[in-house]
Amino acid sequence: MAGTGALMASAAPGAIAQTATTTAPVTDQASDKTGPRSAQRFDIAPGPLDVTLAQFGAAAGVPIAIDPAMAASMHSDGLRGTYTVPEALRALLSGQPLEAVATAGGGYWLRPSALTGPAPEVPPPLPISMLAEVTVTAAPGASGDDNYRATTVDLGAMGHRAIVDLPYSVEVITRDQLDNQQAASLVDALKTDASVTPISNNIGGLSSQIAIRGVGLDLLSGRKIDGLNIFGWSGDLPVEHFEQIQVLKGASGFLYGFAQPGGIVNFISKRPTDTPKRDVLTSITDSGTMLLSGDLGGRFGTDDRFGYRVNVVGETGDSYVKHGGRVERGSASLAVDWRVLPNLVWGADVLTVNRRVTGSSSWGIFPNASGSETDFAVAQPPPAIPGSRRIxxxxxxxxxxxxxxxxxxxxxxxxxxxxxxxYRGSTMERVYMNGSMFVNRVGDYTEVQYGGTDQFDTDDVQALVTGTVHTGFIRHELVFGTSYGRIRTYFSSVTNEAVLGTGNLANPGSFDNPHLEAPPADTLGSYTTQRAVFASDTLHIGEHLDVIAGLRRNGLRDSINGYDKTAYTPTGAVVFKPLPALSIYGSYMEALEQGATAPLTAANAQEVFAPLKTRQVEAGVKVDRQRWYASAAVFRIQRGLTYTTAQNVFTQDGESRYDGLELLAKTRLTARWQLIGSVMFLDAKNETGDPTLAGKRVDGTPRQQAKLYTEYRLGDTGLTLTGGLQYYGARPIDSANTATVPAYTLFDTGIRYEGRLGGARTVVRFNIDNLTNKAYWLTSASYLTQGAPRTFKLSARIEF
Known part of the structure; x- marks a missing residue:
């Protein structure tokens, strides 16, 4: 085998494009002539054997030499799990007529096995300079294979950890899944996780709003970018600028500080790429919305010390709401880094967003018995209205x-x-010239328009030190940190309002435009500072037992609304791992959430309440195998109760309890067939407080939800068929359970083609969301919004 004709995968910079995901070795690194002996986690998708070997060599830092002609027709099932290098090679070569022979230089040479043909003598170690560099990319048609599974996550005060080792429920939506489902919002992105309930979308409502385990995201602290707080509830973050969306389910007090106990959504930014990236995407919907975006990344300078990533997105056209609905948005981001030293890296990033929706975006539809804007007693709503109908x-x-x-x-x-x-800072401004609708069961309504401006400014800084020490046979993973956050909210001292008219939803009226103005945000509504110090110790006791203990001291002060509170939020957990791929855990978490703020439509609008403390216990099991991942968790969350009284006064009193069971599985049934399934059962009740509410279900919570997504690749045609199902149970609209919205099921389908156009990798996707054009209501805090109708999406991505 001539040196210049061989394929070599090594850890040398620039040698290959690494697409495998790895985590830190689980034992101390040691090596000899057979290569690293430490166990390491691998996540390598199926594909041509030479591609998977190159990915493995880069991930393990081990040179692999093979004659390309020898592997040209061979296919690998990939590699997922924790292995030493010899174990990994045996798994990769299972069923192949090849064997790996260690070389004196610490690498491996692949040759025909003794059972299939003559084995030539082992050559001397091959210097890297003798071997041609190769660039490895995913094979056409294979982009969906196992690329929907992430093995690690960045989890606040815990730092970077393997998901299977964490005593909490975590889900990660990868870039491949976002692309292949053509996700345009947070609601779209999380449609495969049954623990997530959409409560508003960004066309019929103000923005994409979700609940996790029946609890809505914290308006001030529920969304993070790269682990740091931003204010994002009043407007959607454009998902095109992010590599992953990570979801922590449940209370997050120790991990992230103040937040409602449903969970945290963490957007992971796109970062500079080690290999040049040049992508252009164009898409169109059946209503006429057109989008164009570009993604540019790479490195330059001596030793590639400087990196950059640029993303630009523009979208305009009619929304799916007929006769007046329109959406216009633009966004741009830049991320740079500088490898000052091999062990010292500096980075910076910026994102700008501008989005405007006309003819549909609303505060919501309030169901009452009269259809009058002065009636705030909840009543049963009218039948669901198709999302495409303008109201x-x-x-x-x-x-x-x-x-x-x-x-x-x-x-x-x-x-x-x-x-x-x-450090991360953000400024969000919203100008609202929209309104609310008050509707009775037969569709009689009154439409009201509001005009005003709100502004939200945030600053968040965190210092973190992580490390490992040993005390006897126990290995400690230590985390020490401190953080400071600031949130300032401003609103218009005068909010303009006009009653536009009355009518019936069967034939919505055409009212005169009152030409309201939106006064500037000139009043400081709250000035909140959050201060915290925290520490945790993960004790690895032998190979099978981990014990986690953590404590966070939280301080919350609002200088405008007059409260200053400090509390300790501990966490404790035990993780038992009888096998490397199996973990059984139990955990306890406390959380502190900022007091609620009365909505604009309440009689005590803008009133801010004191902080609330939450307690959560959870137990679960996780299994992470090469071809499948599964998890199950049972949980109980106890938190303060907030609701609006029959007199339209928003209040915070009593306690609610959430008991639930979550099941999730991701599996590659065959090399071509992939499946994601999840289900949640939830029993959420008001335990104490107003006697008329005790024992009632928490508003907006379903008893069960189920979701399914599948893909099947049609041989080597480059075509992949997709399908999805989402079931949402019936939900009470208000705390008193006066009215409910019925259960509904949505179906999605699609097809994509991956191939090459003029030498450039090209992916064409066609998706149909809500295939049966189901009409349904989304609900939050007694208000309803229309669900999205059947939508056709066609896109093409070209990678230069």
Whole structure:
């Protein structure tokens, strides 16, 4: 085998494009002539054997030499799990007529096995300079294979961890899944996780709003970018600028500080790529919305020390709401980094967003018995209205503008020790010229328009030190940190309002435009600061038992509304791992959430309440095998109760309890067939408080939800068929359970083609969401919004 004709995968910079995901070795690194002996986690998709071997070599840092002609017709099932290098090679070559022979230089040479043909003598170690560099990319038609499974996550105060080792429920939506489902919002992105309930979308409502385990995301602290807080509930973050969306389910007090106990959504930014990236995407919907985006990344300078990533997105056209619905948005992001030293990296990023929706975006539809705007007693709503039907006046609008920026520095200052300092700031402004509708069961309604401006400014900084020490036979993973956050909210001191008219939803009226103005945000509504110090210790006791203990001291002060509270939020957990791929855990978490703020439509609008404490217990099991992943969790969450009284007064009193069971599985049934399934059973009740509410279900919570997504690749044609199902149980609209919205089921389908056009990799996707054009209501805090109708999406991505 001539050196110049061989394929070599090594850890040398620039040698290959690494697409495998790895985690830190689970034992101390040691090597000899047979290569690294430490067990390491691999996540390598199926594909041609030479591709998977190259990915493995890069991930393991081990040179692999093979004659390309020998592997040209061979296919590998990929590699998922924790292996030493010899174990991994045996798994990769299982069923192949090849064997791996160690070389004196610490690498491996692949040759025909003794059972299939003559084995030539083992050659001397091959210097890297003798071998041609190759660039490895995913084979056409294989982009969906196992690329929907992430093995690690960044989890606040716990740092970077393997998901299977965590005593909490975590889901990760990868870039491949976002692309292949053509997700345009947070609601779209999380449609495969049954623990997530959509409560508003970004066309019929103000923005994409979700509940996790029946609890809505915290309005001020529920969304993060790269683990740091931003204000994002009043306007959607454009998903095109993010590599992953990570979802922590349940209370997050120790991990992230103040937040409602449903969970946290963490958007992971796109970062500079080690290999050049040049992508262009164009898409169109059946209503006429057109989108164009570009993604550019790479490195330059001596030793590729400088990296960049640029993303630009523009979208305009008619929304799916007929006769007046329109959407216009633009966004751009830039991320850069500088590898100052091999162990010292500085980075910075900025994102700007501008989005405007007309003719549909609303505060919501309030169901009452009279259809009058002065009636705030909840009653049964009318039957669901198709999302494509216009019911709000076409001159109403909702616009958001945002700037998000951040910087960070990371320093590996000693073996197994790392320090980081990160900052993120954001400014979100919304100009609302939209309104609410008050509707009775037969469709009689009154439409009201509001005009005003809100502004939200955030700053968040965190210092973190992580490291490993040993005390006897126990290995400690230590985390020490401190954080400071600031949130300022401003609103218009005068909010304009006009009753546009009355009518019936069977034939919505055409009202005169009152030409309301949106006064500027001139009043400081709240000035909140959050201060925290935290520490945790993960004790690895032998190979099978982990014990986690953590404590966070939280301080919350609102200088405008007059409260200053400090509390300790501990966490404790035990993880038992009888097998490397199996974990059984139990955990306890406390959380502190900022007091609720009365909505604009309440009689005590803008009133801010004191903080609330939450307790959560959870137990579960996780299995992470090469071809499948599964998890199950049972949980109980106890939190303070908030509701609006029959007198339209928003209050915070009593306690609610959430008992639930979650099941999730991701599996590759065959090399071509992939499946994601999840289900949640939830019993959420008001335990104490107003006697008329005790024992009633918490508003907006279903008893069960189920979701299914599948893909099947049609041989080597480049075509992949997709299908999805989402079932949502019936939900009470209000705390008193006066009215409910019925259960509904949505179906999705699609097809995509992956191939090459003029030498460039091209992916064409065609998706149909809500295939049967089901009409349904989304609900939150006694208000309803229309669900999205059947939508056709066609896109093409070209990678240069």
């Amino acid at each position: 709000f006046s076409p001159f109403t609008s909702y616009e958001t503008r945002a700037r998000v920026y951040g910087t960070d520095v990371s320093w590996a200052f000693a073996e197994n020790w790392k320090a980081s300092l990160r």
